[in-house]
Amino acid sequence: KPRLDSEGCPAQQNWTEGQEGVLACRAKGRPEPEVKCSKDGNSIAAGIPYPADRAHAGTYRCRATNALGTAERNVTVWVQHGPAGVTVRALPSANVTRGSGFTVDCGAEALPAPTYTWALPPAPNLRLAADNRSVTVTRATTANRGVYTCTASNRHGRRAGSVVVRVDESWLAVLVALGALGAVTALGLAVAGGYYLKTTACKKGEYNVRDAEGSSEAACLHRHRDNRGDIFGIQLTQP
Incomplete structure (x- = not known):
């Protein structure tokens, strides 16, 4: 009867994107069993090299058959690859009001998991997360505006992404304008009040x-x- 074990058919197998990958699954038994594997309804021949890509990743169901019976085993294939799809986002927005806080997050698809490094505007109010995947800014100033670049790396490569953060100070101009308007209004009221008192005081x-x-x-x-x-x-x- 056929037998599938970890020696001839390892349950976990690693391929590398861009290189040849072979689904290693050999059965024991006499007469020699025939082995067929499939994933999502698509068959793949065991022991045959294929140009590996991420589409090959997943769990395969392998079946060994001979005249004496059948044996089955699940095999998971991991396809290692360099960072891809790097996303850098400023939350809640890349347009920041002076004095408010924001966070810049970085993420990437990669196997093994990537490490992250940053190129940041020089400012004292930056704090990196423990896993280096995000940067938090408190009480934003003009020193915090600029390009935030994140680089994701593993042994298969590296890739970078960026976001531009703008710190909006227009509210200062609004406050100055409101202050000036208030001063003009107060002066006008003072003049009008003085005139009123002058013209009415003697009538009381x-x-x-x-x-x-x-x-x-x-x-x-x-x-x-x-x-x-x-x-x-x-x-x-x-x-």
């Missing part, structure tokens, strides 16, 4: 007609002369 109070001629307050109210003498604009009260 009530006067008897008999006191009008000698009243300094009444004299403020547009006194003028005609052929009848001095005329005062005053508020009359009951005698």
Whole structure:
């Protein structure tokens, strides 16, 4: 009866992208078994070299058959490759308001897993994550604007990606404009208030007609002369 074991048919196998890969799966038994393997409905011949690519990665079901019976075994193929699909993202946005915080993340597809290095704008408020996959900035300033470049590397190669971060200071101009507008408004109110007090202060109070001629307050109210003498604009009260 056929037998598939780790010696002739290892359960974990590593290929390298761009090189020839061979699905090693040899069965024991007499008469000699025939071995066929398949993945997702697609067959692949064991022991035959193929140009390896990432599409070959996955778990294959291998079956050995002879006149005495059948044996089956799962074989997982890993296809190692250099970094690909490097993504660099600024979160929540690459357009940052001065004083706010943001994070730049880096990721890549690679086997084995890549290591990450950065080229960053020189600034004191940067903090790298323990795995070097991200950079966090607190209280952003103009020193934090620029190009953030991440390089992913493993023994099969390296690849880089970048993002441009902009620090927006337009809110400062808005504050300055609002401050200037407030100052102008306050000055205008002060002038208007002074004019109002000047033109109304002498009108306060009530006067008897008999006191009008000698009243300094009444004299403020547009006194003028005609052929009848001095005329005062005053508020009359009951005698």
